[in-house]
Amino acid sequence: MLDCAIIGGGPAGLTAGLYATRGGLKNVTLFEMGMPGGQITQSSEIENYPGYFEHGKTGMDFMDTWQEQCFHFGLKHEMKKVQKVQKADEHFVVTFENGESTLSRTVVVCTGSTPKRAGFKGENEFFGKGVSTCATCDGFFYKNRPVAVLGGGDTALEEAYYLSNICSEVFVIHRRDHFRAAPSTVDRAQRKENIHFVLESTVEEVMGDAMGVTGVKIKDKSGELSTLEVPGLFVFVGQNVNNDVLKTNDGSFICDVNEAGQVIVDLSMRTSLEGLFAAGDIRIEAPKQVVCAAGDGATAALGAISYIQEQA
């Protein structure tokens, strides 16, 4: 029986592993199909993780130290895809896609959420090189330069507003002529002089060179194509919350989640199910920042240790 099963190998999962093992838990395994690291490994530059400020280092470089450090204290890594987590009596059953399973006294779920891709040409190629899904992370790289935002929901308009305080101009591209966002949010964006709306239009292609994005090809409702010369395009067309492992066979969840499927936690990263903790982008109100996910992971691991102590 494991002391703690950690599902997901991004900053939250790795930090949970560091704190769980360094905190004295003997059998702690992190389940992640690929190399741990998470979404940040796709970034071309990081400058907002406190203590890491080396110009020109990529997200992959950045996570190098984490690997060594987080596995240094006894954390194990198994390349298995978790299918589901169930609670049986006082422990958890973690079932893998290959049908095998393992028991654990506690579970920390850190499977994150995945920004949806819009599907235009060049999106994957230039992801992390001008195409971004995070204004907080990447907005500053376009300080005093124009950027485009794709999307028409609350997140798109809130992020456009955030960007408008950093960038020279923000072009919001939206396929309809009205917005799903809250009226007050729309109103605020409309009143901001450097936010411009490109409505009833879609992104056909993002173009660029070895240095990154150089422009966005836009198609309007009449089918006419135009090019917006911007070095950055922010895509906000929704999030997939990676909560499948918490689903039961009848489609309900083993713990409380909100409407969007995000796991409800308290300040100690406890879920509504005792012994189950959530950390990082899968939880409600996640700021979606590496340092926040890492903080969550530490908090969740300390919670798991306390929980095990309380059972003693």
Next chain:
Amino acid sequence: MLDCAIIGGGPAGLTAGLYATRGGLKNVTLFEMGMPGGQITQSSEIENYPGYFEHGKTGMDFMDTWQEQCFHFGLKHEMKKVQKVQKADEHFVVTFENGESTLSRTVVVCTGSTPKRAGFKGENEFFGKGVSTCATCDGFFYKNRPVAVLGGGDTALEEAYYLSNICSEVFVIHRRDHFRAAPSTVDRAQRKENIHFVLESTVEEVMGDAMGVTGVKIKDKSGELSTLEVPGLFVFVGQNVNNDVLKTNDGSFICDVNEAGQVIVDLSMRTSLEGLFAAGDIRIEAPKQVVCAAGDGATAALGAISYIQEQA
């Protein structure tokens, strides 16, 4: 008028400054009397901040990069001691000890909490070199070695239990013959075979050499002295929550706090007073870890930015 006043210059305050300025706020000032850095600068070694894993580097070395990074995006630092924060209409008045004051649209309070010192000989001299107030931070440095714990409250016994999973033996030194801690916590500690109680005793002195602590001199109720040869002593004799700046003239607080005086926040680090955020060890349920405080600071700054946007 400032966009954001940050009170306190530890990991929470510095990270709040990084995120507030990088997020486009123009006038952001961090108020801290000395050099920013916080309690961690007193540590002799750090190995649990993800991404920072360099053997032999001290807390002071560790915070070096933070200084450069967090002030890189326009954060200002003023060496002023804040006396109080008040809300007047839609803004805050931050008053300094010299009687001056400044206005700010938002405030992030990160003044932390300070572990109380017990007052024995050598305590300050060996602080960070064998005398610790944080089992999570420093327990691992004593893996498979004996340590002593001073204190008889919940924290002391919980931390003793935490240490008992890492260290070979844990000696709990307590001046009385009974404990203030919850009966279940006491019971659990008593049942743990490598936790030993040294009751009705006080610490007279911690002894050591250039390498750190070598032993603890203990006085029992008859006045007899004995020496416990341990390389580490963990002191848990209470915390001072540094919440004075939130007190009004009548002694009440401008926002909700719990019994211990810790500021009540939600997952977004919002306090009960709009526009006022708290981050780090001053808040309820703080795990008292650098990475958690930093995550709080980022979250609070993003909250301050959103709050200002909503006022637009």
